[in-house]
Amino acid sequence: MADFAQTLMTALAVGSLYALIALGYTMVYGILKFINFAHSDIVVLGAWLSFTMAQRLLPMLGLDPHNPATTPPLWVGEVILLASMAFCSLIGFAIERLAYKPLRKAPRLNVLITAIGVSLLLQNVGQLNFVFGPSPQKMPALLPTWELLRVSLPSANGNRDVVVGLVDVVIIVTSAVLMIALEYLVFRTKTGTAMRAVSFDIDASALMGIPVDRVVSFTFVLGSALAAAAGFLYALKYPGLNQPAHATWVLLGLKAFVAAVIGGIGNVRGAVLGGFVIAFVEQFGAFYLSSNYRDVYVFALLIAILLVRPSGLLGSTVREKV
Amino acid sequence: MSLLVVDNLSVFYGAIEALRGVSLHVEQGEVVTLIGANGAGKSTTLRTISGLLPPKTGTIRFDGQTIHNWQPHRIVKSGLVQAPEGRKIFANLTVDENLQLGAFLRTDRTAIRADRDRALELFPRVRERLNQQAGTLSGGEQQMLAIARALVARPKLLMLDEPSLGLAPQLVRTIFQVIREINLAGTTILLVEQNANMALQVAHRAYVIEVGRIRMEGPAAELAASDEVRKAYLGAH
Numbered sequence: 001m002a003d004f005a006q007t008l009m010t011a012l013a014v015g016s017l018y019a020l021i022a023l024g025y026t027m028v029y030g031i032l033k034f035i036n037f038a039h040s041d042i043v044v045l046g047a048w049l050s051f052t053m054a055q056r057l058l059p060m061l062g063l064d065p066h067n068p069a070t071t072p073p074l075w076v077g078e079v080i081l082l083a084s085m086a087f088c089s090l091i092g093f094a095i096e097r098l099a100y101k102p103l104r105k106a107p108r109l110n111v112l113i114t115a116i117g118v119s120l121l122l123q124n125v126g127q128l129n130f131v132f133g134p135s136p137q138k139m140p141a142l143l144p145t146w147e148l149l150r151v152s153l154p155s156a157n158g159n160r161d162v163v164v165g166l167v168d169v170v171i172i173v174t175s176a177v178l179m180i181a182l183e184y185l186v187f188r189t190k191t192g193t194a195m196r197a198v199s200f201d202i203d204a205s206a207l208m209g210i211p212v213d214r215v216v217s218f219t220f221v222l223g224s225a226l227a228a229a230a231g232f233l234y235a236l237k238y239p240g241l242n243q244p245a246h247a248t249w250v251l252l253g254l255k256a257f258v259a260a261v262i263g264g265i266g267n268v269r270g271a272v273l274g275g276f277v278i279a280f281v282e283q284f285g286a287f288y289l290s291s292n293y294r295d296v297y298v299f300a301l302l303i304a305i306l307l308v309r310p311s312g313l314l315g316s317t318v319r320e321k322v
Numbered sequence: 323m324s325l326l327v328v329d330n331l332s333v334f335y336g337a338i339e340a341l342r343g344v345s346l347h348v349e350q351g352e353v354v355t356l357i358g359a360n361g362a363g364k365s366t367t368l369r370t371i372s373g374l375l376p377p378k379t380g381t382i383r384f385d386g387q388t389i390h391n392w393q394p395h396r397i398v399k400s401g402l403v404q405a406p407e408g409r410k411i412f413a414n415l416t417v418d419e420n421l422q423l424g425a426f427l428r429t430d431r432t433a434i435r436a437d438r439d440r441a442l443e444l445f446p447r448v449r450e451r452l453n454q455q456a457g458t459l460s461g462g463e464q465q466m467l468a469i470a471r472a473l474v475a476r477p478k479l480l481m482l483d484e485p486s487l488g489l490a491p492q493l494v495r496t497i498f499q500v501i502r503e504i505n506l507a508g509t510t511i512l513l514v515e516q517n518a519n520m521a522l523q524v525a526h527r528a529y530v531i532e533v534g535r536i537r538m539e540g541p542a543a544e545l546a547a548s549d550e551v552r553k554a555y556l557g558a559h
Contacts, residue, residue: 190426193415193419193422193423194423196414196415197412197423200412201412204410204411204412205423206373206374206393207372207394207406207410208398208426208471208475209395209399209403209426210395210423211393211395212395213393
């Protein structure tokens, strides 16, 4: 019972992160029908920007960034989050304009290879000494280590305390707010309707008077902002930041991509569902079976779902009537 | 002053010359039809006018402005609107959302509402299905939606690409009846059709296009009576 509750909490937090990242993959795929391999590097950028800003900001407030006992007021975290989202949006916008837009009419494989190129570029620029450097760093604590809830629940060997920490709640609430805002934007606004139209048929959208280039740019901005938020939240939960080209980042991005595919790539709600599904499989599998195989569970689930529902859980295949 | 003037338009798909110097004009208030066989360049002409394809040579002037290097959405905004071939409705959106997209560039809410009501009066069956996913409509209903959606943009010139394609004869008559009504209400129409028979009945003037070139032009009644057109396009022997 205690173990279950604790694992559930972690799965919800990790699932929120996967969902935020998966949304970026799925929105870009929905509109341009290619996998933006550089998307996970925006997450890394978001995390490292947050670290850099925290590192600079805390001393200005008279705090020691290396002492986890001295946490800044809560607004500092919010400022860093928003600044990181804004900067990553700008980078996402620039990547689309400079790297992908010139290839809009080229075969999709060209764009795919370009995306891998952009990803490698970001990883290696990130490692430069005057950027983020080649060594791991420790994210300063931005949140007090409050326990919001501590309950004693029965477990296999006697009662155990289950702790609901502030970090997990912040991750879940922030992600939920962002995802609800996105849901509203995509399904309730004119811009969102235009995004769904462009994802269905670019030429027909242009004939409606929809400025397609602007919608595509906006999609990248949106996806990058969510990725930055995920990077920030990830750094809060796992303060030991690996260097920008480290395999853990690649794996994080890959799992989020799997989440998007499982949910039905191109489907916004599917990405969120997929994020939580793989987090639950990963976390519960790691706890109850063996944590050595946590990645295996995720990819085995991918294979299983693709066998049964090739277009993903919520992916639909709408046939055009001719 | 013609509403639309296309002059000496050439368009390439890679090395293939799809249009070889097409010229045509549409006057205010007219229904003009462009007829021709499959692959003659009818749709290419409309796609180029709408800004989806770049012309290699030639000019397109609409309402006094040169538009052939404009982006598609700017062309729509100037009042030149196309209901494309194969309807191209957004199957993943509701019928109502499809109609809203037709008015994407407009901000005058009350006027949009009025135009939407007018378009739905022409197609009562579309009104019955407003909250349905557009993909669930029948082919005929989708065509009606495509025309209604274009009308909500309040076009000065409405371009229709094969509105009768794949429809039952009864529906084809309905669609052509509506085209006539739209024109009588003051909208100029450029109609691309394979169904030359119906198109020549509804149009004032006509152009015949063959392998990327305009072969004939003239009043619709005259072309309908000419031996060449009757043999090639109207199935006479």
